[in-house]
Amino acid sequence: xxxxxxxxxxxxxxxxxxxxxxxxxxxxxxxxxxxxxxxxxxxxxxxxxxxxxxxxxxxxxxxxxxxxxxxxxxxxxxxxxxxxxxxxxxxxxxxxxxxxxxxxxxxxxxxxxxxxxxxxxxxxxxxxxxxxxxxxxxxxxxxxxxxxxxxxxxxxxxxxxxxxxxxxxxxxxxxxxxxxxxxxxxxxxxxxxxxxxxxxxxxxxxxxxxxxxxxxxxxxxxxxxxxxxxxxxxxxxxxxxxxxxxxxxxxxxxxxxxxxxxxxxxxxxxxxx
Numbered sequence: 233x234x235x236x237x238x239x240x241x242x243x244x245x246x247x248x249x250x251x252x253x254x255x256x257x258x259x260x261x262x263x264x265x266x267x268x269x270x271x272x273x274x275x276x277x278x279x280x281x282x283x284x285x286x287x288x289x290x291x292x293x294x295x296x297x298x299x300x301x302x303x304x305x306x307x308x309x310x311x312x313x314x315x316x317x318x319x320x321x322x323x324x325x326x327x328x329x330x331x332x333x334x335x336x337x338x339x340x341x342x343x344x345x346x347x348x349x350x351x352x353x354x355x356x357x358x359x360x361x362x363x364x365x366x367x368x369x370x371x372x373x374x375x376x377x378x379x380x381x382x383x384x385x386x387x388x389x390x391x392x393x394x395x396x397x398x399x400x401x402x403x404x405x406x407x408x409x410x411x412x413x414x415x416x417x418x419x420x421x422x423x424x425x426x427x428x429x430x431x432x433x434x435x436x437x438x439x440x441x442x443x444x445x446x447x448x449x450x451x452x453x454x455x456x457x458x459x460x461x462x463x464x465x466x467x468x469x470x471x472x473x474x475x476x477x478x479x480x481x482x483x484x485x486x487x488x489x490x491x492x493x494x495x496x497x498x499x500x501x502x503x504x505x
Contacts, residue, residue, distance in 0.1 A: 240393060240400035240408060246476040252483030253401040259490035260446050268497040269445070276445045279496050281323045284447030284489070288428045289319040291453055291460060293372060318348040318422060322429040327444065330437040337391045337409075337430075341418070344429055348422035361387060361418040369421040373414060373461065375468050383418045402438035406431045406448075407482035411467035411475075428452065435486065445493045451485030 243249065263269065269276060286301045294312035307317025325347045333340045342359040349358045362368060364380040378386070390412050398405060413427035428449050435441045435448065452460050463481035466474030 238398050238400065240398040240405055243408065243475060243479065244400050244404050246472055246479070248476055249404065249479050252480045253403050256403050256483045256486045259487040260441055263445055263490050263493050263497065266494060266497040268500045272500055273443050273445065275500065276493055276496055277443050280445045280447045280493050283492060284432065284449040285319040285323040287447065287449035287453035288425055289316045291428070291457055292319070292424045318350060318425055321347050321350060322425055326429050326433050326436070329433060333433050333437055335395065337394045338387060340433070341426060341430065344426045345419045345422060348425050357420045362420050366420055368417050368423070370417050370423050372457065373417065373424065373464070375415060375465065378416055383416045386412065386416055387418055402435055402440040403483050403486065404479055405438065406434035407479040409434050410482060411464060411478050414464055415468040431482070446486055446490040447492065448482065448486040448489045450492045451488030454488050455481070455485060
């Protein structure tokens with residue numbers, strides 16, 4: 233055990249966190265135990281990716297119907313189409329970055345921002361943390377914006393924890409990565425999309441959801457933006473109660489994502505999908 237030097241593992245001992253971890257594991261096991269997963273897991277993965285991207289885009293202000301996301305092929309231009317297109321690109325990119333994440337999380341975050349921006353941000357600001365005085369386009373997150381120096385220090389600290397490794401459950405690590413990135417908003421744009429994609433990478437890369445069939449983004453969207461932002465405030469407060477509530481919120485989102493894919497499996501079994 234390394235709990236004395238493993239702050240992520242220490243978070244796993246907060247009240248209620250162990251119950252959230254257990255509930256998520258049971259929900260994920262139900263999906264992986266479904267008979268459809270033995271024959272058509274690739275289809276379930278593809279559908280989960282689409283639904284996860286839709287959910288993430290909704291939380292960033294582009295709340296499109298699933299069938300509209302499925303139908304559209306042109307996401308050029310600004311506004312909502314650009315947001316949905318960015319979410320789809322990030323979901324597709326996430327699976328290619330698992331190996332790199334274990335060695336260099338900061339490199340992956342830079343790549344995710346580059347993919348999300350897709351030419352819609354100034355070239356000299358893409359793929360790097362913001363500098364002092366640079367604005368942040370993240371209007372849906374009203375938390376106080378940390379300074380560029382604080383961002384740089386906390387990103388280095390987070391990266392160090394991830395590279396060193398932790399005995400913390402995957403849910404705890406994923407929730408901290410998600411919460412830290414959204415609280416910091418290290419990039420000039422697309423921080424929410426990047427943060428939720430990083431959460432996905434942790435859940436998949438940890439082995440909890442190796443086939444990426446439990447899209448927590450679906451759950452975050454289902455729980456609602458107001459609930460999401462309120463839970464994020466708890467994380468940003470740094471109090472044990474606030475952090476535990478954020479982890480529990482992320483756990484509930486993962487459970488709902490698993491439930492979504494279980495429903496997809498059921499539809500496939502009935503021949504309805």
